[in-house]
Amino acid sequence: MFSWINKNLVRRFTLIFLLGCLIPALFFGIFIYYTMKNRLEQEARDKIRTGNALKEEWLLTWLDERVARITELSHIIVYEIEDPTTIRRAAKDFIKRNPEYHEIFLLSVPEGKVEVSTDISNEGKTRADRTYFKNGQHGSVIQPIYYSVTTGGPALTVGVPVTHPTGGAEYVLAARIELAKLVEILDFGTSAGYNVNSYFVNRYDAFTITRDELETANDNYSAGVKKALLENEFTGLYRNSRGERVIGNCRYIPCLGAVLVSEIGYGEVMTPLITGVSRIALYVILIILFGSVIFYLLLRQSLKPVDSLAEAVGEAASGNLNVRVEPVLDDQIGRVAKNFNIMVERLDTILKEVGTAEEKERRLIERANDAFLITDELGNILRANDRARMVWGYSEREILNKTVFELFSDESAREFGKHFRRIARADTTELLELTGRKSNGGWFPAEISAIALGDGTYLSIVRDLSEKKKLEQKLIQAQKLESVGTLASGIAHDFDNILVGVLSAASFIKSETDPADPRFEMLEVIEKSAERAAALVKQLMMFARQEPPHRESVDIGMLIDDTISFLRNGLKESVTLTARKAEKLPMVEADPIQMKQVLFNISLNARDAMPAGGELTIEVSTAEVDRSFARTHLGIEPGDYVKISISDTGVGIPREKLARIFEPFYTTKPTGKGIGLGLAVSYGIVEAHGGTITVESESGVGTTFNIYIPALSELASEERAPRPTVVAISKEPATRRLLRLALGGNRFESIIHPSLRAAFGELPAPDRRVDLIFVGSEILIDEPDVAIMGIRAIAEGAKIVVLGKILPEIPNLNVGGIIEDRYDVAAILDEIKKTVKTGSG
Incomplete structure (x- = not known):
């Protein structure tokens, strides 16, 4: 909407005229509104206060009459005080003539016992704690409104003393009055020109009496009722217990222990004001709109030359510098049109010259892989290309609010500042390696060169060397690892050959030595030390990537x-x-x-x-x-x-x-x-x-x-190729240790166990293929044929090689080979190399 107005001068002036009329009218309307509002509120307060006062006066008169009638009854029954039946009959006749009375009963003094009642079920009960009994011994009394279980609704009780002819009050005559008559009072005096809502609010039992229903629950008091309980009377604007805004009068009546409330809805009071103001506002708006239309039509006719000039300026701004404006009159607008034509001609010539130079500069800076920063002589950044913003992580606005020295570490900034001063004194193309500071606090190595452009500005070209430095470091690390690997490879290979001989010799000597011999323990130390050394050699060979x-x-x-x-x-x-x-x-x-x-x-x-x-x-x-x-x-x-x-x-x-x-x-x-x-x-x-x-x-x-x-x-769910496996079975611990050393460095799995059952317990797996089985000759002493058949049944196609000499009593077995010297590591490794197919690495 605002752009639609801003683009047209006639619309803008018309809007100004419209606002110039509406604003004074608005302030005047507000003044009238609040004046009438205050008058209506005060008028409603006066009417509601007067009406509620009449209701209170009528109510008190009605209560006095009720007390007077019960007093008359007390004078009648005093002479029949010893005859309960006569008293009960007289009380019931009294209730028939005065239906507002619900129950009449006689209480003895000082016990407070109900001697006679129109409700026989209450006779014999004690009411000594009741207000009407305590105070009724000394004169007539009205107990405040309460909720009666007997009547099933609001009630009040009056009490008067029954004075014996000989003197002294021996009894109290009490009457429970239904409050249906109070509803009539709520409708009294409602002809104030408003719809008045009146009701009683009990102070103690938190219930109300309205003309619609005798009692309703009331969880909280309104603000008006609360003030009336404190100040006895309140008139004003507040929200009632239902949350409605009302103007009301609240009067506290002590003898009833209740507040008489009369309220007028605030919306009803304000209805005449809203109706009148709306009608007046409509008339004013129509008059102002009519005047604005007339003003718009006259102004548009006067500003037609300005529209022509605006269109021409728009054409020129869009790049059409051949546009011209024909002056209509020789007034201010006509002279502006002539000067516009001269300006467009000159601008066309200048732009053609500047355009060529700027295009060259733009291509050079924006397409460069390095960061370009153009600064003034104080180092303030005047321009930065996309690469510069990407390297430092700043937006265009952020980087233009910084100096070039803030983009580097403190030490680098000092060094660059010295270089900057050297450039100002003499032209130089020296390269500097500095440390850049990114927007997130990170650092990066940078190579920078700066030159003076001759117009008080300087061009700094910055190259991020992070990747170059990382690659240099990786290359140095790779060269270092390769050198150490080559050295480790030679040492590990020779040392491995030495360890095989040491371990083979130690295992052979140990097999020929009695375990009770003191040298047997030393041989075990040699074996364990050799095995630890072999593990270290294995790590060295793996580091050197021999295999x-x-x-x-x-x-x-x-x-x-x-x-x-x-x-x-x-x-x-x-x-x-x-x-x-x-x-x-x-x-x-x-x-x-x-x-x-x-x-x-x-x-x-x-x-x-x-x-x-x-x-x-x-x-x-x-x-x-x-x-x-x-x-x-x-x-x-x-x-x-x-x-x-x-x-x-x-x-x-x-x-x-x-x-x-x-x-x-x-x-x-x-x-x-x-x-x-x-x-x-x-x-x-x-x-x-x-x-x-x-x-x-x-x-x-x-x-x-x-x-x-x-x-x-x-x-991962696809089937994998089977893994080659070599199995070794020997009861001799020395043989198992030697085989574990020999099999540990190859590219296949190995299973080494002291018995057939333990070894073949691991074999039934779909991803495992057994190529070679080494069996110690001691395994074949008992039923060798059965052992070989069991091996072939579980590992079908595997080559079986026996380690150790076969005793004469063992028949010739159909096996793939026999290595009589079970400590001949070279023969074992050669058999593995010939038999096991490990695949390509």
Whole structure:
């Protein structure tokens, strides 16, 4: 609406004329309204006060008559005081003549006992605590209105003394009066020109008496009744107990213990005012509108030349600089039209020249990959391109309210200020590396160059070096890991050959040594130490990535479940383990053994970070890696990934140590608690799978490791390829330890048990394929044919190799091979290499 008025001068002037007429009329109407309103309110107050006073006077007169009549009755029955039957008959005749009386009864003094009553059921009852009895001994009394159970409605009781002819009050004559007659009083005096609503409000029992019904519940008193109870009378405007605005008069009548209320609805009082004001307002509005129409028509005719000029200006503003205006008269508007034509011609020429220069500048700044800042000599930012707003995270308005020095750290701002002064003195193109300060408080490395533009302004070109620095750091880390890996590979390979010889020799000597020999215990120490060294060598070889991962389609959900089942046994009771998995997870192509090692390494580190207990959470979900994420993480490609987040509520990792946690032999644990290879090995495994690991940590809050593994298109419900398995069965502990060492570093599963039943209890699984079975010769002593047949029945197609010499009494068995020296590790490894098909990595 406002735009419709603002776009037309005639409409605007007409609106001004209309408002100029309406505003004085409005103020005058308000004055008249409030004057009439106050007069009507005062008139209503006077009428309602006068009417209610008449009702009160009539009511008191009526009550005096009731007391007088009961007094007359007392004078009659005093002579029949000893004859209850005569008194009862006289009282009933009295009620027939005066139907407003409900019950008449005679009470003895001082007991207050009902001696005679028109209601025989009340005779014999005691009423000594009643007001009409206590005060009725000394004179006539009216008890305030109350709710009578006997009458089933409001009532009041009057009492008068019955004076014996010899003197003294021996009895009190009381009468219970129904209040139906009070309803007639409510209609008395209502001809005040209004519809008056009158009623009584009992002070004590909280009920009202109206002309519509004798009693109604009343939960609260109105403001008028409350003031009347305090001041005996109130007249004014208030809301009654039903929430209606009324003008009323409230009079407290002490002898009744009630307030007589008369009210007029406020809307009824104001009806004449609203009707009159509405009629007057309508006439005034019609007159003003008629005058406005006449004013509009005259003004529009006078301003037609201005419309023509406005259209021409609009054409020029839209880019049509060929528009011209023909002056109608040689007045002010005509002269404006001539000057407009001259201005348009000059503007056309200037814009053509400026347009070419500005287009070049705009393309240069807006399409640049670097941030462009144009500032004055004090550093106030006058212009910034989109790249600048994106780098610092400010809106256009925010960045234009800053100086260029506020966009950098304090130290960088001082250095840039010196550079700024050098530019002002002499032209220079020196490059600076500074630290930028983003809108969210973050920091980023920046390269900046600045030049003077010659008109008192300066151009600063800023390049964000964040990605460059991250890639440099990743490259340094990769080179460092590669160097350490190469070194570890050579050492681990040679050391592994040494350990195999040590463990084989120790196991052979131990088998030839009596357990009672003191050297037997030393041989066990040698074996255990060699096994610990072998585990360390295995970690070194895995870190050096001597063997590629044996990849297969893996259900990551089942892998997590297996890991958690093992983790629960290794966690303290003070550590709570929680796992959350998405409903449908894609398959991943991974080495399940290596991935379990990654999960174990990180989870156990999380456990160690919570010495006092806490929460360990493993969450698996899907994630989409975009190009921006891939650019800052070497070896990872954009696409769909499975994201495994392992979070703890431990001590956290200090910020200065985060950059080194994946370095080999670097650990934050105390001496003797770790060698610093766990995270380095885990990082190498995940990287070999085409994924990456990120870490987020805050000291005192906790740490979260995020593992990204490329996802396959098949869902977890699809069938997986069988896993190759090697089974070893031997009763001799030394043989089992040697086989465990020999089988531990290969890319297949191994099952090592001391008996056939224990070993084959694990075999019936659809995703497990047995290629090779090593059987100790001691297993075949009892019923060898039955043992071999049982093995072939459970692991059909597997090659069976016997370890140890076969005794002469054992017949020739149809087996795949015999290694007589069960400690010949080289022969065992050669048999595995020839038989087991581990697939491609």
